[in-house]
Amino acid sequence: MRRKIPALxxxxxxxxxxxxxNTVRDAVETLLEHWPIDDGEEYLTAxxxxxxxxxxxxxxxxxxDAxxxxxxxxxxxVLQ
Structure with a gap:
């Protein structure tokens, strides 16, 4: 199941x-494969x-939010 989140x-x-x-999976993929840093405190929290x-x-x-x-x-x- 794709867990939906409020889109950003x-x-x-x-x-x-x-x-x-749009989904938790999208967020994970973005953080792990496309994020510009991998050692920030907020990154790790996310x-x-x-x-x-x-x-x-x-x-x-x-x-x-994370x-x-x-x-x-x-x-x-972040584009709204």
């Missing part, structure tokens, strides 16, 4: 490439929040 769109480095995140959401320990909506904090930390733009 991210753009790295002011570039033209955007990533739309990874843990995703794991908790996958295992049903927290609501999927928490993933969006992604927003990680994006701010990494300088990734």
């Amino acid at each position: 769109t991210l753009r790295k480095d002011g570039g033209s490439t955007c990533r739309r995140i 990874v843990h929040v995703c794991l908790d959401a996958i295992h049903g320990r927290i609501a999927p909506g928490a993933v969006r 992604m927003l904090r990680a994006a701010e930390e990494a300088g990734v733009s």
Whole structure:
């Protein structure tokens, strides 16, 4: 089952490439394969929040909040 989250769109480095995140799986893929840093505190928190959401320990909506904090930390733009 794909665990839906409130959608968000991210753009790295002011570039033209955007990533739309609609599910916890999208968030995990973005963090693990497309994130510009892998050692920030908010990045690590977002990874843990995703794991908790996958295992049903927290609501999927928490993933969006964690992604927003990680994006701010990494300088990734959030398009609303």
